[in-house]
Amino acid sequence: MSRSLKKGPYVDEKLLKKVKDIKPGDKVVIKTWARNCTVSPEMVGFTFGVHNGKQHIEVFITEDMVGHKLGEFSPTKKFVRHGGKMQKEIEKKPSK
Numbered sequence: 001m002s003r004s005l006k007k008g009p010y011v012d013e014k015l016l017k018k019v020k021d022i023k024p025g026d027k028v029v030i031k032t033w034a035r036n037c038t039v040s041p042e043m044v045g046f047t048f049g050v051h052n053g054k055q056h057i058e059v060f061i062t063e064d065m066v067g068h069k070l071g072e073f074s075p076t077k078k079f080v081r082h083g084g085k086m087q088k089e090i091e092k093k094p095s096k
Contacts (some may be wrong), residue, residue: 009038011049035071
């Protein structure tokens, strides 16, 4: 369910304060645990370290990401693969 339009998007105030203190050209990674924070236009050009539950994954914000949540770009589950033994045999065969 999306957030109410009258409330507007949720943007973490502490995160915006960190963005305003840093210059856009700096190569500083801003660490954050606020996965539910919406990406705003002020964040474009910065690199965020978004926590996935185990570590911080670096995410460079571009214009296409505005309006999405930070957590969308930091997956929390690692995909292993399907198949088991049969999949391993298929991968071992050299493809022509």
